Amino acid sequence: xxxxxxxxxxxxxxxxEWVLTQDAFDTLLGWLDPDREQAGMKYEAxxxxxxxxxxxxxCPEAELLADExxxxxxxxxxxISRSYVGDPALYFYAVAQKVHLEYIRKVHIRQSxxxxxxxxxxxxxxxxxxxxxxxxxxxxxxxxxxPPGHRDLVERYYxxxxxxxxxxxxxxxxxxxxxxxxLRIRACRIRLGLRQCVRDCLEQEPAH
Amino acid sequence: xxxxxxxxxxxxxxxxxxxxxxxxxELEQNILTNAELFEELMIVEDExxxxxxxxxxxxxxxxxxxxxxxxxxxxxxxxxxxxxxxxHVTAASQRKSxxxxxxxxxxxxxxxxxxxxxxxxxxxxIAGLLWFFLKGASAPQTxxxxxxxxxxxxxxxxxxxxxxxxxxxxxxLKMVLRLPDQSQxxxxxxxxxxxxxxxxxxxxxxxxxxxxIMVVIPANELKRGxxxxxxxxxxxxxxxxxxxxxxxxxxx
Numbered sequence: 001x002x003x004x005x006x007x008x009x010x011x012x013x014x015x016x017e018w019v020l021t022q023d024a025f026d027t028l029l030g031w032l033d034p035d036r037e038q039a040g041m042k043y044e045a046x047x048x049x050x051x052x053x054x055x056x057x058x059c060p061e062a063e064l065l066a067d068e069x070x071x072x073x074x075x076x077x078x079x080i081s082r083s084y085v086g087d088p089a090l091y092f093y094a095v096a097q098k099v100h101l102e103y104i105r106k107v108h109i110r111q112s113x114x115x116x117x118x119x120x121x122x123x124x125x126x127x128x129x130x131x132x133x134x135x136x137x138x139x140x141x142x143x144x145x146x147p148p149g150h151r152d153l154v155e156r157y158y159x160x161x162x163x164x165x166x167x168x169x170x171x172x173x174x175x176x177x178x179x180x181x182x183l184r185i186r187a188c189r190i191r192l193g194l195r196q197c198v199r200d201c202l203e204q205e206p207a208h
Numbered sequence: 209x210x211x212x213x214x215x216x217x218x219x220x221x222x223x224x225x226x227x228x229x230x231x232x233x234e235l236e237q238n239i240l241t242n243a244e245l246f247e248e249l250m251i252v253e254d255e256x257x258x259x260x261x262x263x264x265x266x267x268x269x270x271x272x273x274x275x276x277x278x279x280x281x282x283x284x285x286x287x288x289x290x291x292x293x294x295x296h297v298t299a300a301s302q303r304k305s306x307x308x309x310x311x312x313x314x315x316x317x318x319x320x321x322x323x324x325x326x327x328x329x330x331x332x333x334i335a336g337l338l339w340f341f342l343k344g345a346s347a348p349q350t351x352x353x354x355x356x357x358x359x360x361x362x363x364x365x366x367x368x369x370x371x372x373x374x375x376x377x378x379x380x381l382k383m384v385l386r387l388p389d390q391s392q393x394x395x396x397x398x399x400x401x402x403x404x405x406x407x408x409x410x411x412x413x414x415x416x417x418x419x420x421i422m423v424v425i426p427a428n429e430l431k432r433g434x435x436x437x438x439x440x441x442x443x444x445x446x447x448x449x450x451x452x453x454x455x456x457x458x459x460x
Contacts (some may be wrong), residue, residue, distance in 0.1 A: 031435065037316075045243065045246075046240065049239055049240050050240070051404075052246070052249065052250075053239060053240070055280050055282050055283065056222065056223060056236075057282065058225070058276060058279035058280060060252075060279070060280050060281055062280065062282065082209075087241050088242045090237060090241065090330070091238070092210070092240065093236065093237055093240050105211050109238070122327070132288040132291045132292045132406070133291075135288045135289055135291070135292040136292040136295060138292075139289070139292045139293060139296055140296070143296065154297070155296075155297055155300040155301065158258070158293060158294070158297045159297050159298070159300075159301040161262050162262075162302075162307050163266070166247045184251060185247065185251065188247070188250060188251040188254060191254060192250065194289075195286070195436065198289055198292070199285070200422055
């Protein structure tokens with residue numbers, strides 16, 4: 001069942017007759033992999049990627065939609081595990097498609113006659129975004145916790161613009177003795193860790 | 209186009225909402241089952257954000273970025289993080305010593321011919337700079353002046369923020385920053401100017417008078433937008449201490 005929150009944001013309520021139990025969750029993990037640790041990692045990977053896919057489709061409630069997808073799969077996992085052949089991730093994808101369609105329909109009804117896309121994707125211009133002073137403060141703290149090599153890499157990888165940036169990165173890759181794409185991946189991983197650190201830091205900061 | 213370039217291009221189109229439904233679904237299935245592709249998606253996401261902030265996206269890409277890519281709170285958070293990172297990196301590169309970086313760049317250039325050319329360009333640049341400073345023709349002669357006081361707010365919104373019209377009718381904008389009482393008496397000060405698109409630059413005060421310091425920005429470097437200035441007091445041991453609060457102004 002779908003509900004609209006007081007704030008006007010879209011949210012999904014699970015079917016009342018079905019609740020994700022520990023048994024169902026265990027069966028789901030067992031279906032993903034016989035090894036419990038591997039299964040946990042696969043589960044996390046699927047959930048993270050589903051959230052990303054819903055985000056890429058412009059859904060503000062990406063996490064809720066991903067969890068709804070997982071719950072629907074979990075509710076049928078005993079049946080699926082007996083007959084389904086193939087990568088379980090693709091089964092999740094098929095269910096996610098259905099969840100997304102229902103979401104679109106709901107938004108469409110709510111927002112009609114405005115097109116779903118414009119309703120879903122309306123966004124303020126960047127100049128209207130709130131300031132990023134709290135993020136900057138937290139980033140400073142997070143950078144201090146990084147190993148010096150990582151901090152130096154981030155500061156050097158992301159400096160400069162356009163052609164100067166490309167040349168600079170080639171030079172940095174040569175210095176580190178790695179390929180340009182390996183450098184790109186390394187920088188992205190450090191950035192991702194920093195972003196998570198900033199997110200955690202913001203949660204601990206008093207609201208402004 | 210190499211396969212990796214082609215893939216990156218496809219991801220880019222997908223992120224900007226420009227891929228067909230069928231191609232998008234195929235890509236999404238691969239994202240769900242392939243860890244490397246998922247990582248590539250996140251890298252391209254970051255690169256798009258950085259290009260947006262650096263004004264490197266074409267007109268259509270920029271429009272699609274704002275309309276489609278920035279549609280979720282998650283992406284707004286990513287953008288704010290990128291703005292913070294951008295500002296930090298700019299400030300860090302300004303703090304780092306120029307001679308070390310220049311020397312490293314020179315040391316790693318591949319050929320002698322390139323080195324010789326670089327040396328020639330370097331000499332020409334020094335000669336040009338000498339000429340520029342000796343002639344002094346481009347030094348600003350006329351100034352528009354803004355008197356700014358420190359604010360504890362983290363944002364520069366509101367009617368009380370001083371405004372200046374651009375383009376300026378003078379050569380440069382002079383900003384007189386009134387220092388809070390407890391921060392006076394440092395041996396020197398450093399100022400960081402930041403625009404609302406995340407660009408930051410360091411300014412050296414041109415004068416220090418009583419309880420105020422003055423910084424100058426040439427008229428041609430001032431674009432429309434909101435600006436904030438941070439002041440760092442430098443002690444006699446060289447240690448920097450940031451003054452609490454910001455100075456805001458708007459160029460409109």
